[in-house]
Amino acid sequence: MEKLYSIKDVAEHFDLPISTIRYYDKKGLLPFVSKNQAGYRVFSKSDFGFIQTICCLKNTGMPIEKIRDYIQLCMQGTSTIKQRKYLLQEHKQNVLDQQRILNESLKEINTKLDRYSSDDAFNIISTQIKYVETEKRTLNLHDPFLTK
Amino acid sequence: MEKLYSIKDVAEHFDLPISTIRYYDKKGLLPFVSKNQAGYRVFSKSDFGFIQTICCLKNTGMPIEKIRDYIQLCMQGTSTIKQRKYLLQEHKQNVLDQQRILNESLKEINTKLDRYSSDDAFNIISTQIKYVETEKRTLNLHDPFLTK
DNA sequence: TATTGCTCTAAACTATGGTTTAGGGTTTAA
DNA sequence: TTAAACCCTAAACCATAGTTTAGAGCAATA
The missing domain is CATH 4.10.270 (Myosin, subunit A)
Incomplete structure (x- = not known):
């Protein structure tokens, strides 16, 4: 049942512009996202959970830098x-x-x-x-x- | 009992930087404020009421331009x-x-x-x-x- | 009357959070 | 096999909301 998702899928799911997702990635908010051979971002279902958290923090006014810190802490186990x-x-x-x-x-x-x-x-x-x-x-x- | 207030008085009352008050004035948010012969802004007590409203709208995320529109409507009676x-x-x-x-x-x-x-x-x-x-x-x- | 503190404007600068553009590769479906 | 639809990066650009600086004038007080 596992599936891969494109940046467009994610954009539509969270109602965000694709450019914003790329921007977040550039700012270090999406270290959990992989890229395929062509350099395309590929998202898994669990990535949606992380992104949901990012949106929650963004919606409550947390600055990008602090969201990045939080996500990085998550990645450290x-x-x-x-x-x-x-x-x-x-x-x-x-x-x-x-x-x-x-x-x-x-x-x-x-x-x-x-x-x-x-x-x-x-x-x-x-x-x-x-x-x-x-x-x-x-x-x-x-x-x-x-x-x- | 009427009294005049300086920009510093207003800044302290609303806990705003003086520069922000000047910025709001430049943006057209403070058409009710007078200036004295020296070009200094002088505030009256009723100006505090208008500024309270401006802070209320600002605190709820209204953009400067729209606050200006609202204040201008107020000035039109x-x-x-x-x-x-x-x-x-x-x-x-x-x-x-x-x-x-x-x-x-x-x-x-x-x-x-x-x-x-x-x-x-x-x-x-x-x-x-x-x-x-x-x-x-x-x-x-x-x-x-x-x-x- | 001179120093200290307050005020002014204009213009440059900053921070934040994006969006847009240019130039180019990949995938899919007719 | 080619057109349409996607994807990429880097860099420029934009909007909003201020802040800072430079250069100068006014006010209060010791």
Whole structure:
């Protein structure tokens, strides 16, 4: 049941441009990929697992260089389990931080959307504008609003 | 109680480099900021509100150009409320997508961390390595593991 | 009043993560 | 056996989001 896959197969499976896969290979992210006699990359099923991991780390904002470090640790066998664990624990904290920031920002966006969607949106925004204009005038600063 | 603030004050408040604030101004994100006779930027309290919004959009991955568009709509007064709402609704969907991706990726990371933290980590990883090596051998591909 | 610290612009530079192009070989199917 | 579809590398190119530098002016204080 074992099968070989081309770079195109991989690109389609992960919805990535072929050029990106080549780029990742050049950056050292794909040391597990073989090449055939013609110099073509040939992928096996287990390579898909590694690439899935690469996409997961990429999607959570890990820089290419660090992904490469992680993959290289994987290639060094069981002796690097502790290092991989530390690396992923640190990254997990980054992901949790990103989630927190995203949540907080989403609240701000929802607050604004509620205002814009309110029946009273016009009056709310008008009042805000007037407040800013008053403050700017008091401080002798230019009125930033373009409403002539 | 009205007060003026320098670029340094703003930088410290938002924990941004001064150079970034100048960069945002150059990119058109800060049309509400005045300058004094010496050409120095002077910020008022209400400017902090706009900049808070800019940071919120930046933190959720909105490109500079789109933030500029949003701020410019704000400066055009109440007539652009509907456009602002659409812009933010679209962006909110992006944020929700980001959250989904982050959640899914976090699950994968946790799965790996569980493995690395297990008492049986060594055996689990060993077995995985052997599986890959067998597959690669069957397909006549090189063994990517560096364990001599 | 002079030093220190703050500010400015313009332009060059950097980092990251790719994409595109040029030139050329391989594979498959009609 | 040839055209279409694939694959390769190297190198140039691009976009985004800044940062740094150079050269200069303003402000506060000892």
